[in-house]
Amino acid sequence: MEALKKVLEAGLKAIQEAEDLPLLNEVRNEFLSKRGKVASLMSQLRELSPEQKREFGQQVNRIKVELQQAFEAQLSNVEAAVLKLKLESEKLNLELPGVDFRVPLRHPLTIVQEEIEDHFMAMGYEVIEGPEVELDFYNFERANIPANHPARDMQDTFYIDESLLLRTHTTAIQTRALEANAHKETLKVICPGKVYRKDDDDATHSHQFVQVEGLVVGHGVNLANLKHTLLSLAQAMFGADRNIRLRPSYFQFTEPSVEVDVSCHVCDGAGCHVCKQTGWIEILGAGMVHPHVLEMAGFDSEAVSGFAFGCGVERIAMLKYNLDDIRHFYQNDSKFLKQFNRFE
Ligand code: PHE
Numbered sequence: 001m002e003a004l005k006k007v008l009e010a011g012l013k014a015i016q017e018a019e020d021l022p023l024l025n026e027v028r029n030e031f032l033s034k035r036g037k038v039a040s041l042m043s044q045l046r047e048l049s050p051e052q053k054r055e056f057g058q059q060v061n062r063i064k065v066e067l068q069q070a071f072e073a074q075l076s077n078v079e080a081a082v083l084k085l086k087l088e089s090e091k092l093n094l095e096l097p098g099v100d101f102r103v104p105l106r107h108p109l110t111i112v113q114e115e116i117e118d119h120f121m122a123m124g125y126e127v128i129e130g131p132e133v134e135l136d137f138y139n140f141e142r143a144n145i146p147a148n149h150p151a152r153d154m155q156d157t158f159y160i161d162e163s164l165l166l167r168t169h170t171t172a173i174q175t176r177a178l179e180a181n182a183h184k185e186t187l188k189v190i191c192p193g194k195v196y197r198k199d200d201d202d203a204t205h206s207h208q209f210v211q212v213e214g215l216v217v218g219h220g221v222n223l224a225n226l227k228h229t230l231l232s233l234a235q236a237m238f239g240a241d242r243n244i245r246l247r248p249s250y251f252q253f254t255e256p257s258v259e260v261d262v263s264c265h266v267c268d269g270a271g272c273h274v275c276k277q278t279g280w281i282e283i284l285g286a287g288m289v290h291p292h293v294l295e296m297a298g299f300d301s302e303a304v305s306g307f308a309f310g311c312g313v314e315r316i317a318m319l320k321y322n323l324d325d326i327r328h329f330y331q332n333d334s335k336f337l338k339q340f341n342r343f344e
Contacts, residue, residue, distance in 0.1 A: 003044075004059050007037050011067045015074045024078055028071055038064050108340040109210055109329055112237075112317040113192050116212050119236040120190045125214065127190045130173035136163050142175035143253040144293050158196050158207075166196035170211040171253060174308060175297065177215065182298030187217040187306070192313075203325045210313035217289065217299065217306035223256070226286060226307035230260050233309075234283065237316055238265040245280060254287025254308055265319070274319070281319060284311045 011031040018024040031037050041060050045053050106114075117127050130138075140152055150156075158166040173191035181187045192212040199205040216225070227246065234242045242262050249259040262283050264275035271277040286309035291301035314326050321340070328336050 001056075001059065004041060004056075004063060007031070007041060008063045008066065011037070011063075012070055015067070015070045018074060019078065019081075021078055021082070024071070024074060031067055032064070032071065038067065103341070105334070105337050105341045107329070107337065108317050108321060109313050111340055112320065113210060113212060113313050115236070116233070116311075116313070116316075117190055117192060119233060120214060123232075125188050125190045127192065128173060128177055129193055130167075130170075130176050130191070132167055132194055132196070133160065134165060134167035134172045136165055138175045139165060139167050139169070139172040142179070142293065142296055143169075143171045144290050144296075145252045149252065156198055158198060167193075168197050169195050170213040170310060171308070174213055174215045175293070178217070178294065178297035178299065181217075185218070185299065185304055187215060190214050201327065203327070206314065206326050206330065208330075209326075211310055212313055213308060213310035215289070215306060215308045217294070217304055219304055221305045221307055223288060223307070226288070226309065229307070230284060230286060230309060233311075234260075234262040237283075237320065238262055241268070243269075246286075249285065249287075251285060251287055253290050253293050255290045257285070257287035260284035260286055260309070266322075274322075283316060283319070284309055286310070 014027040014030065018027045029036060038060065045056060048056055121127065145152060157168050170191045170193045173193060177187060177189050177191070190212060192210065194208055195211050196208050199207050201207060231244050234244045242265060245261050246258040247261065249257045251257040259282055261280035263269045264272060264279050264281055266272050266274040267279065269279035271279050275281050286307065289306035289308050294301040294304065294306065314329055318326065
């Protein structure tokens with residue numbers, strides 16, 4: 001009986017002192033498992049007389065029940081303590097003031113440029129870039145604009161020295177692309193980039209602006225392909241209901257050349273102040289690549305043909321967003337810029 005009492009006391013003490021789950025489990029194994037201390041008390045039964053056996057057996061059972069109850073009670077204490085600790089460590093103070101932060105904004109010109117790029121990438125075009133400080137050779141010579149052409153006049157072009165300038169159009173990217181791809185006899189590229197002209201800055205002119213040009217060369221490329229391509233661009237920019245019309249025009253590097261109008265997205269062609277009552281808005285220059293331009297770059301103009309088009313990103317963006325002053329794009333007023341970056 002003395003031994004029983006000792007086991008009970010030791011067990012209760014050990015249970016009480018086990019303050020985490022692994023320890024508590026160890027104590028249970030020590031006392032209450034098949035080979036634990038309580039079970040080994042039972043094995044002493046053999047040595048006792050029948051009456052003693054009964055008495056002893058009952059006592060051992062009582063101890064077993066008492067230890068089990070103590071164990072269950074301690075288990076729920078420990079579990080409650082573990083949960084409490086966890087909740088405390090994960091506590092959030094929802095009453096703290098928020099922290100102001102700036103979401104990176106995309107510039108409206110970037111948005112429009114990427115819309116144009118996405119439209120053409122979906123049709124298998126590759127987007128390529130080129131240097132802003134460019135050789136006269138690629139900006140003018142290779143674009144079939146000879147030395148005496150008015151476009152080369154010092155009035156229009158920022159020259160760095162006799163042969164180096166700030167490119168006046170992204171056609172310079174195209175003449176480079178033509179040269180680099182002549183051996184392939186095929187080309188399908190979009191050329192976005194900044195261009196520079198000696199213009200006096202006002203509401204509709206800027207000495208620096210962004211152009212996107214497209215160029216396709218291959219066997220049998222024709223004006224109907226160009227028209228389809230331009231219609232798809234106009235609709236991507238101004239809505240599926242838009243139509244286009246082509247007017248004859250002149251560029252040195254295309255023949256024939258066209259100017260492209262889109263039906264007014266504001267009045268749907270009825271006439272309003274945006275389209276100056278004509279129902280049409282000019283958005284693009286385009287044409288079939290001049291055979292001489294192809295030849296200079298190394299293509300066989302008898303075997304392949306090409307089309308090219310170019311537009312001003314500021315102009316498209318001003319029309320899309322109904323802006324009346326190009327200078328908004330360059331002032332970086334965050335109130336202006338934020339309007340184009342709503343969370344969607
Ligand atoms: N490079 C011309 C411009 O700057 C636009 C253009 C590109 C026209 C391609 C025809 C073909 O105005």
